[in-house]
Amino acid sequence: MSITRKWSNKQLRAIEILIRLKRLYPDAKCSLTYETPVQLLVATILSAQCTDERVNQVTPELFRRFPDALSLAKADLSEIETLVRSTGFYRNKAKNIQAACQMMVEKFDRQPPKRMELLLELPGVARKTANVVLAHAYGINQGVTVDTHVKRLSYRLGLTEHTDPTKIEKDLMRLLPQEDWENWSIRLIYHGRAVCKARKPDCAACQLSELCPSAIVVSSASG
Numbered sequence: 001m002s003i004t005r006k007w008s009n010k011q012l013r014a015i016e017i018l019i020r021l022k023r024l025y026p027d028a029k030c031s032l033t034y035e036t037p038v039q040l041l042v043a044t045i046l047s048a049q050c051t052d053e054r055v056n057q058v059t060p061e062l063f064r065r066f067p068d069a070l071s072l073a074k075a076d077l078s079e080i081e082t083l084v085r086s087t088g089f090y091r092n093k094a095k096n097i098q099a100a101c102q103m104m105v106e107k108f109d110r111q112p113p114k115r116m117e118l119l120l121e122l123p124g125v126a127r128k129t130a131n132v133v134l135a136h137a138y139g140i141n142q143g144v145t146v147d148t149h150v151k152r153l154s155y156r157l158g159l160t161e162h163t164d165p166t167k168i169e170k171d172l173m174r175l176l177p178q179e180d181w182e183n184w185s186i187r188l189i190y191h192g193r194a195v196c197k198a199r200k201p202d203c204a205a206c207q208l209s210e211l212c213p214s215a216i217v218v219s220s221a222s223g
């Protein structure tokens, strides 16, 4: 479906999408369970290639055994592996969690640093994880979190032509006000889960359809 002339300006369209997403999901928040910035960082590392629900099933016991950076840094690696096994890629994730915690203990006062370039020094931390931690643990919008939902929906909504997360993030940072960068991601994730699913987007029920060049509208005339 082509969008009307009114919405041909990409930036105005992005802002209108943001306004509607805020209306649709007023209470959207990070769905990972955590109590501290370290725990959010660990949960976000675990969420790679895994659902937040699954991560939330393993973190209560993980954080009961190892609640902070120091205890994770000193833990028996095989015990971390066992605790996070069901999240997939568990050996790599456990290794990165421990190495990141060791670096936080040695260099960053046992906490995730508050600057992007320092967060990116931590093993297993790329921009997605760094953006989540900065936004939700510290209230700092330094980038746009691009996960699988944000990637898919931003592309379908015609706001990027890229598939590489770093390039998508740059496109979105140009289109959206900085104070709304995380508002965008968190609400788009909700919309991706509820309506614009990977295999079967429900365009007929979608409140963004008039703003979306990918909307599939089934005509009722044939019936």
Ligand code: SF4
Residues within 6 Å of the ligand: 153, 156, 157, 195, 196, 197, 201, 202, 203, 206, 207, 208, 209, 210, 212, 213, 214, 215, 216
């Ligand atoms: S109109 Fe369809 S493709 Fe576009 S955002 Fe909505 S559900 Fe996704």
